[in-house]
Each structure stands twice: as structure tokens, then as C-alpha cells.
Amino acid sequence: MSIGNSPEDERPFEDVSEEDRPSVSVGRALQQARIAAGLTVDDVSTATRVRIAIVHAIEADDFAPCGGDVYARGHIRTLARAVYLDPAPLIAQYEAEHGGGRPAPTPAAPLFEAERIRPERRGPNWTAAMVAAIVVVIGFVGFTMVKGDDDGGKANVADGATPSKPAASPTPKPEKPAEPEPEPSDSAIAAAPQDKVTVQVSAADGRSWISAKDHNGRLLFDGLLKQGDSKTFQDSTKINLVLGDAGAIDLFVNGKKIEDDWQPGAVERLTYTKGDPQAG
Numbered sequence: 001m002s003i004g005n006s007p008e009d010e011r012p013f014e015d016v017s018e019e020d021r022p023s024v025s026v027g028r029a030l031q032q033a034r035i036a037a038g039l040t041v042d043d044v045s046t047a048t049r050v051r052i053a054i055v056h057a058i059e060a061d062d063f064a065p066c067g068g069d070v071y072a073r074g075h076i077r078t079l080a081r082a083v084y085l086d087p088a089p090l091i092a093q094y095e096a097e098h099g100g101g102r103p104a105p106t107p108a109a110p111l112f113e114a115e116r117i118r119p120e121r122r123g124p125n126w127t128a129a130m131v132a133a134i135v136v137v138i139g140f141v142g143f144t145m146v147k148g149d150d151d152g153g154k155a156n157v158a159d160g161a162t163p164s165k166p167a168a169s170p171t172p173k174p175e176k177p178a179e180p181e182p183e184p185s186d187s188a189i190a191a192a193p194q195d196k197v198t199v200q201v202s203a204a205d206g207r208s209w210i211s212a213k214d215h216n217g218r219l220l221f222d223g224l225l226k227q228g229d230s231k232t233f234q235d236s237t238k239i240n241l242v243l244g245d246a247g248a249i250d251l252f253v254n255g256k257k258i259e260d261d262w263q264p265g266a267v268e269r270l271t272y273t274k275g276d277p278q279a280g
Helices: 026-036 041-048 052-059 069-082 087-097 109-117 126-151 186-191
Strands: 197-203 208-213 219-225 230-235 238-243 249-253 268-273
Touching: 026 052, 026 069, 026 087, 041 052, 041 069, 052 069, 069 087, 197 208, 197 219, 197 238, 197 268, 208 230, 219 230, 230 238
Parallel strands: none
Antiparallel strands: 197 230, 197 249, 208 219, 208 238, 238 268
């Protein structure tokens, strides 16, 4: 009678009892089987899509990176098949060594705990930025308007311009109309340069927008004259004028007042040259 083992007794995973099996940990068993199969950790990771760090940790019997018992058993089963081991005994050994029996499934939430506690990156607050930009624009426009009003009655832009006449002092009674300005005297007419064209624009009867250019088309003035304000322009050849409300304007050219019956609100485009004033 043969005392040797029959071929059936040499089948893997069935012929060795719990008592006769060598005391080898789950991770050690997987590592030995991988080495015996001639596989590297990279080979196993590529075949199973289990990260290299987790394969190393399991082979060192460190199952914490797995994220819980459910995932640890799944990784053991996947790695065992990749290195040609029966996963059932290894899973049973894992359960016996880690709590005795199958514990309740660990929720998947811990796997993503690191992602949840990572500070949320917030985008720029576009609403607050737009509000701040609008406030800045409104403030700039208001400052520009106030600055423009303050500079409206100051020194003339034209070269050689004479100082503006001071505004008439307010009368005690608002309903009393302002007295008309006197016409230039003979001395003022004589003082006008003969080799230049001199134009004085006065807003006697109300405010008016005016524009003045020299013979080269260079802008000398473009703005609003308040009632009582005046501007004087000089050029060697000619002055081109645009009066927004000609009816409110008193006009003096080369020392002479221009007598024209301009209607209130009428827009007039005028050109004056040296010598006796002739509007063109």
C-alpha cells in the first residue's frame, strides 16, 4: 500500500488544513506569489489598475490606504487573481485578523474625506468688482463735470486772449433784466491790432455753446459760455465761429459790434478776417 500522496491530494487550496498551513500574512502571501510569478509591482498595478502605493502597502500588511474593509477585500481579491492565487482563503484570513468576521461595509465617504476638507477655491467676486468699477466711473464723471464748470469762466485758451470780463454782480431783484453792455469806445476800436483778426464773444442775454477755430482749423475753444462770460480770440488770418444760441450773443470783431438780428436758439456759422468785419 502506497504511503505517498495521491494526485488529488496535491491540488492547490484544498490539501492543506488550517493547522498545517504556514503562518504567512495576507500581504506576505501576495508578495511571494507575485515574485514566484515573475511579476513586478508595476506589472501588477498595470494589470489590476490598483495604484502602486496601495500594492506596496497591502504587501506590507498595511490596509489603511485601501479606505476600509470593503475596499481592502476587493483589492486582495483582485491582486490574488493577478498572481494566480485563490482569493477566498486570503479574504477569510484577512477577516479573521481584522475584526473576526465580515464587518459592516465602510461607507465610501472616507475615501473622499481629503477632497471634502480641501479648501474650496472660490472664483473672483465679479459682482463686487463690477459695483466698484461703476462707483469709480460715476465718481470720475462727477469730478470731470465739476472741474469743467469751474474752468469754464477762467483764462482763455486762445493765444494772446485778453482776460475774461468779470460776471455782473447779482441785482437785488431777480426779475430786473441785466443792463446791456456798452459798446466798445473809439479807443478800444483803435487798440484792435490791424494785422490780426480779433473776435470777442459775450453771452449777454443767456448762456450759449460756442466753438472757435483759427485759419489752420486748430480748435481754440469748444464749450459753454454762461451769461455774463466772454471769450476773445485772435488769429493772423481768420476766425471761424459756431454759435449755438446766436440770439444770446453780443459779437465784436476788430473792435466793432456786429449788428445782426439773430433769433434766440438760432445756430450761426461765421467767418471773420482782418479789417472791416465781414461775416462769411
